[in-house]
Amino acid sequence: MKSNSRTIIIDDTTLRDGEQSAGVVFSLAEKLAIAEQLSALGVPELEIGIPAMGAQERDEIKAIAALKLPSNLLVWSRMRDDDLQHSLGLGVTSIDLSISASDQHIQHKLKQSRAWVLATIERCVKTAVDAGMRVCVGAEDASRADSDFLTQMAEAAQAAGACRIRFADTVGIMEPFGVFEAIRKLRAVTDMDIEMHAHDDLGLATANTLAAAFAGATHVNTTVNGLGERAGNAALEEVVVGLKQLYGFETGVDLRNFPALSRQVATASGDTIGSRKSLIGRDVFSHEAGIHVDGLLKDPNNYQGVDPALVGRSHQLVLGKHSGSQGVVHAYKQLGIQINRWQAGRLLPLIREFVSLHKRAPQSTDLNQFLHSL
Ligand SMILES: CC(=O)SCCNC(=O)CCNC(=O)[C@H](O)C(C)(C)COP(=O)(O)OP(=O)(O)OC[C@H]1O[C@@H](n2cnc3c(N)ncnc32)[C@H](O)[C@@H]1OP(=O)(O)O
Ligand SMILES: O=C(O)CCC(=O)C(=O)O
Structure with a gap:
């Protein structure tokens, strides 16, 4: 199925969600090399770390920013004033401010209410925008959220000055038809950019990411080799090839030098790549x-x-x-x-x-x- 050409922005989170995989630690040298290679392939956005983690993480974020790569850089932050303050002055001017969207998380993780979530978005997003940041609101656990509440979150985010909302299938439970409906609904209620963040717990991260793009998402999160929490995220290589081959969507990413990066990330994360892993496995061609x-x-x-x-x-x-x-x-x-x-x-x-x-x-x-x- 091919449609008219559209450009989908890849926001690769190998250095954030990828590094969150249990047991994975990238050295600074590895982070710099991965960021440089992603940028050299033409990946337009990189999510590079979590400033609230501490001084070392912040120094490493600064070091990546100092490379002055052509890719736009983002940091990830909980939607809290203190975390936001840690994210300023690092040489990165885009931020994902994350806050939970589902009642499960709002009540049983944050121990808060929907009204608190909306008020926090209003306050924190405005603070970040006033500090000169371009803000993406990360709707964590959006896949289990009430869709009308998600609409309210999007409206609050846009009113406060955010330019993007991230729809996170945090626990990896969605399938492509559901993703299509959810993103279609979000597309109808907001003018902001929409980003899909998928996890591969059911082996559907790439399919869900493609469905989101087809439904109108402007941005998608990926990781090299599909690294990421638990079963991982949508694989950069699968998403780039799938978007182009199935829908004719452009990403500007050229994967001809991808094997070196794939090997580098596998080595840095202590992983072996399955021999039949699509596009990168030893036996797939x-x-x-x-x-x-x-x-x-x-x-x-x-x-x-x-x-x-x-x-x-x-x-x-x-x-x-x-x-x-x-x-x-x-x-x-x-x-x-x-x-x-x-x-x-x-x-x-x-x-x-x-x-x-x-x-x-x-x-x-x-x-x-x-x-x-x-
Ligand atoms: C779905 C995702 O991938 S989200 C990203 C997850 N990534 C990470 O957690 C990796 C980096 N994390 C860390 O370094 C630490 O967890 C830190 C620095 C963020 C926080 O550390 P600590 O203050 O020691 O808290 P800890 O990790 O034990 O617990 C998390 C706290 O964040 C709170 N929290 C979680 N999400 C959010 C959010 N979006 N907004 C505000 N608070 C949040 C939790 O409620 C909990 O606070 P509580 O104990 O007051 O209830
Ligand atoms: O809220 C976000 O930015 C998404 C965080 C994330 O990694 C997830 O929900 O899986």
Whole structure:
């Protein structure tokens, strides 16, 4: 489904929500390198930390700001006067002021009332705007909020001078149709920009983010490799490719150098990337099955859903239990040896026997040696 081209602003929160993943700590050097690489890819906004955490966090925010990257920088803050004061003077002029939207959170976390939330928005947003900040109001747990109250929050935010509202599916319980309805409703009641913040607890963060964009969200939160609280956030790479390929939406993000950043974030967060993780996993552009390999050799479009070059990768054709003769001919060609299909057909049973004995042999040099030995 393609629609007219629109630009969606990516607000990447690898350095805030990404670092909130249990056990993850980025060093300053890692933060600087990640910020530089995100910016170099063309990511227009980066959420880079939480000033209320303390002096070290604030110094690191200042150091990232001192890079003077072309990306707009935001800090995240609870909607409290003291936290807001900590967020000023760091060289960052955009802030997400977060306050809970659901009765669950308002009553059982903040121990407050809806009226208190609205009054706090009115006071705190105005203070921030008067201090020269561009304010996004983070509606935490918006997915469990009463939608009429969310409208009231949006109205209060806009009246106080905020320019954006963030719809957070904090506990990751939404699905794309519900997101579409919720963002459509918000779009109808506010002129502010709308940002989607999704979590992947049900494996739907990217789908929900795309649905939000389709429904009229102007901004979306992402993280590199989908890092983030619990099951993570919407993956930058999936969102950028999905927005363009499915809807024709532009982001200005060029992922051809993404593998280096993906590896860097994985290493810095102590993660291993699943071999089948879309777009970045080791095996997601590898092909073994005879019919697929034959089809790809004739024309990549036969079995290519996503062009791997978009994310700096290429198809890998490997031999294995499911190979056909064309795959064998191709494998020998890569070794500089010409064989015909009849010869390939004769070799196939031997190759199958070899790979049955040596699991995951297709990528190994052992297999190449074996092919030479036949
Ligand atoms: C859904 C999200 O991702 S929100 C972002 C969450 N990120 C983080 O928590 C990481 C950084 N956090 C921290 O460094 C610390 O939690 C701090 C500095 C923010 C606060 O530390 P502490 O003052 O020691 O409080 P602690 O973390 O134990 O508890 C959180 C407090 O914030 C309050 N709070 C939570 N959200 C909000 C909010 N949006 N606005 C105002 N207060 C809030 C809680 O009610 C609780 O206060 P209480 O004990 O008076 O009820
Ligand atoms: O309120 C916000 O800014 C969103 C915070 C967040 O990370 C979340 O709700 O998951």
